[in-house]
Structure formats: C-alpha cells, structure tokens
Amino acid sequence: MLVDDVTIKLSGGKGGRGMVGFNKTKGNLGPTGGNGGPGGDVILEGISDISALLQFRYKKDFAAENGHQGTTRLRDGTRGEDLILKVPTGTVVMNLDTGDAHEITKEGEQLTVAKGGYRGRGNFHFRASTNTTPMESEAGEAGESFSFRLELKMIADVGLVGLPNAGKSSLLNELTGAHSKIGNYAFTTLEPHLGAYYGLILADVPGLIEGSSEGKGLGDKFLRHIERTRVIFHLVSAESDDVLRDYKIIRTELEAYNPALSKKDEYVFLTKVDLIDPKDAEKKLKSLKKLNKKSIMLSVIEDVKLDEVKKILNELSKDKKI
Ligand SMILES: Nc1nc2c(ncn2[C@@H]2O[C@H](COP(=O)(O)OP(=O)(O)OP(=O)(O)O)[C@@H](O)[C@H]2O)c(=O)[nH]1
Ligand SMILES: [Mg+2]
Structure with missing residues (x-):
C-alpha cells in the first residue's frame, strides 16, 4: 500500500x-x-x-x-x-x-x-x-x-488509468525513466508510480476494478490522486474481447467516486495492438471512438505507435502553465 x-x-x-x-x-x-x-x-x-x-x-x-x-x-x-x-x-x-x-x-x-x-x-x-x-x-x-x-501531495498532470493488465506501467516506463513493475497478470503494480516526461508528471494509478469506488481492491485510495491530475489517459487492452465493457467499467468507477473525474479531459488508448489482427484492432478502435473521439491505438513495442502519445504530451506540456 x-x-x-x-x-x-x-x-x-x-x-x-x-x-x-x-x-x-x-x-x-x-x-x-x-x-x-x-x-x-x-x-x-x-x-x-x-x-x-x-x-x-x-x-x-x-x-x-x-x-x-x-x-x-x-x-x-x-x-x-x-x-x-x-x-x-x-x-x-x-x-x-x-x-x-x-x-x-x-x-x-x-x-x-x-x-x-x-x-x-x-x-x-x-x-x-x-x-x-x-x-x-x-x-x-x-x-x-x-x-x-x-x-x-501527488502533483501529476496526467493520470494513467485502466483495468489491471491494460499496459499502464509499460507505457509509463516507456515514456519516462520510471520503474513501475510490469507483469502479465492483474495487480502487478500495487502503488502509484510517477514519471516525468519533460515537464509533465505522469502517474500510473493501478488497482482500479469494478467496485473500486466502493472500496473494492486498492482503487479507492488511489482515486483521490486522479482528482488532482489535469488529464486522464484511459488504457484499454486490445486483447479484451469487449473493449467497450472494459472502458465503461472504469468510467463508472470514476463517475461514482467523483463526477468531476469523469469531466476531465480524457484520451483513450487501445493498447497492445501488436498482439491482434490489424483489422480487428481497427474495429475495436472504431467502437471506442464512438464513446470518445480522442481514441488512438498504441503499442509499446512498435515505436511508430508511440509517436501519437508523444504528440499529445507535447501539446499538453505547451499549455501547462508553470
Ligand atoms: N505485446 C505487447 N505487450 C504489452 C504492451 N504493453 C504492455 N504489454 C504487456 O502486458 C502486460 C501487462 O502490462 P503492465 O504494464 O504490467 O500492465 P498494467 O496496466 O500496469 O497492469 P497492473 O499493474 O496489473 O494494473 C505485461 O506482460 C506487458 O509486457 C504492448 O504494447 N505490446
Ligand atoms: Mg502496472
């Protein structure tokens, strides 16, 4: 903890x-x-x-x-x-x-x-x-x-959220010098980790599951850290057979904890797209885009797929008022 x-x-x-x-x-x-x-x-x-x-x-x-x-x-x-x-x-x-x-x-x-x-x-x-x-x-x-x-007082600009195993720690480590623990199972990371991407602080907020806002799992304790972030990066694993369900579980928890969280600027990342058929990935992305236009694909093992995240971060750091 x-x-x-x-x-x-x-x-x-x-x-x-x-x-x-x-x-x-x-x-x-x-x-x-x-x-x-x-x-x-x-x-x-x-x-x-x-x-x-x-x-x-x-x-x-x-x-x-x-x-x-x-x-x-x-x-x-x-x-x-x-x-x-x-x-x-x-x-x-x-x-x-x-x-x-x-x-x-x-x-x-x-x-x-x-x-x-x-x-x-x-x-x-x-x-x-x-x-x-x-x-x-x-x-x-x-x-x-x-x-x-x-x-x-955690003072992160961007909060990485998503179900366990969505790839939050992998993305944090890839973008920053952080050492958030990575593993192919749920609840690998037990504590929030921070990393800096140029002037921006990113926080890997682990442990969110269905029922977190009611105190299930580790999540509710960490939800308050998301309250202080400006932007939410919402990661959904492409391996999931129902990405919309995964997305909605997290949204429901954010909303239940504090409606202000669900009003924050959110980007959705369909992660690990290298693991599935590109056509399938397109389909999943399309359905996510219906819920949030700012949805993109991501893979930490294909550099090209990281460029878009970096672009978003660069834009965010531009309007960060220090
Ligand atoms: N092929 C592939 N595997 C990935 C990618 N991103 C993450 N993974 C793998 O997915 C698994 C879960 O990644 P983590 O970064 O630990 O996921 P997490 O969301 O931090 O998980 P928790 O800490 O349990 O909440 C690990 O085995 C990673 O190596 C990706 O882009 N491509
Ligand atoms: Mg993790």
Whole structure:
C-alpha cells in the first residue's frame, strides 16, 4: 500500500558529556577534561521514489546519533552522525509543535528538522587562576524533538488509468525513466508510480476494478490522486474481447467516486495492438471512438505507435502553465 500520510517523532542527538580529568605529570596538574561532541541533526531529503514514506509505517520514532563524550585527556568527543531520512518529493512537512510547514519539492533538497543538542563542556573549559582544579563539567543538552506530519501531495498532470493488465506501467516506463513493475497478470503494480516526461508528471494509478469506488481492491485510495491530475489517459487492452465493457467499467468507477473525474479531459488508448489482427484492432478502435473521439491505438513495442502519445504530451506540456 502507498503510505502517503504519517505522523512521526524526530529528535536530534543529545550533546556528548564533557569530562573531568587532570594531568598526572609531576608539577603540571592542570585540568584536561575534553568537551563532548554536539548531537547529530535530523535531516529530510527529497527523492523521486513516492513509496519512501513506507519506512514510517510502523516505526514512528527516529533520533540522530548522540554526540560522543570527551576524553579525560583533552580530546573533544566527536559529533553525533546526522540522520538523513529520504522522503518523496511533493512531501509537505508539518511541525506539529511549532506549526511550521515546508514542502520538499526537489530531489536532493535537504531540510533540517531537528537540531542536535549542544555539547557539554569538560573541566578544562572551567579552569581559572582562582580555580586550578575545577571539578565541574557539563552533560550535553538534549537535541530538539518535535512531532511531524508528513503528507505526500501527488502533483501529476496526467493520470494513467485502466483495468489491471491494460499496459499502464509499460507505457509509463516507456515514456519516462520510471520503474513501475510490469507483469502479465492483474495487480502487478500495487502503488502509484510517477514519471516525468519533460515537464509533465505522469502517474500510473493501478488497482482500479469494478467496485473500486466502493472500496473494492486498492482503487479507492488511489482515486483521490486522479482528482488532482489535469488529464486522464484511459488504457484499454486490445486483447479484451469487449473493449467497450472494459472502458465503461472504469468510467463508472470514476463517475461514482467523483463526477468531476469523469469531466476531465480524457484520451483513450487501445493498447497492445501488436498482439491482434490489424483489422480487428481497427474495429475495436472504431467502437471506442464512438464513446470518445480522442481514441488512438498504441503499442509499446512498435515505436511508430508511440509517436501519437508523444504528440499529445507535447501539446499538453505547451499549455501547462508553470
Ligand atoms: N505485446 C505487447 N505487450 C504489452 C504492451 N504493453 C504492455 N504489454 C504487456 O502486458 C502486460 C501487462 O502490462 P503492465 O504494464 O504490467 O500492465 P498494467 O496496466 O500496469 O497492469 P497492473 O499493474 O496489473 O494494473 C505485461 O506482460 C506487458 O509486457 C504492448 O504494447 N505490446
Ligand atoms: Mg502496472
């Protein structure tokens, strides 16, 4: 399942303890307790994998490493390691304690969300002419600790819908560098996948079946992602013996979930046409065209058949207002 809304607690590492120590060399009895190291920070970093919030499904508490304690022989402790957690781009990070909100929009973008605590000072630091043998040292301070809500806002321009096995993932992967899982069986893909075609974001929205809008299968959870897309690419497999039925099943689900979905601009693709007789393909396309004029044939293994999709995408990207 796609995890797209989680509440977690993130804490910076505690500062390392400062130490008490003395030089044992005769005639030189000064303090030598080193400082601790600061605690590590918690940093969120954007990546393209939209399933990355899955790591927060069960584990809710994360902390960066504590700073290390100083030595008794003047050495400072080392800094605690930062904890870098990867989150999908499009994640809105809300600090529930302060009310701050920030959206991570780019791959590699980093946001420090919980700073590590200050180091504790060792007794060397407290030396003074009036106090040559200070016994004082400090414990490190606790790091910042906040609760966060991470919410993934999918911001796709084009939603690929269709019954299982229609070829959605194949088309997404072919057009973009995405790695949506492909297989010759239903429900190969279990989570929406995104890919970028030049400036356009395409989303493979899997799992739609008859009854999705009533919660059957995986579909209803993903339908809300289609709500945000501008255009729908509706894929119907040419292998089907009743393409109109296949088409209507999906249309009915979209309509039932939210009538606004069925009003979106829709293109219909009769997919995998290389697998059937060209005459048969023509017939099937003709019947689909009666329901939607913007119906075309498609095959991901014949390049020519991809040209038309690319043309449509190019047109769409032209009027994408950024
Ligand atoms: N011959 C041929 N096979 C195709 C074409 N497109 C997809 N396939 C095959 O059809 C099967 C299903 O493709 P997928 O892309 O996994 O279909 P999907 O719609 O993502 O399926 P789910 O993830 O189960 O919803 C795979 O075996 C693909 O290799 C095509 O244009 N021609
Ligand atoms: Mg798939």
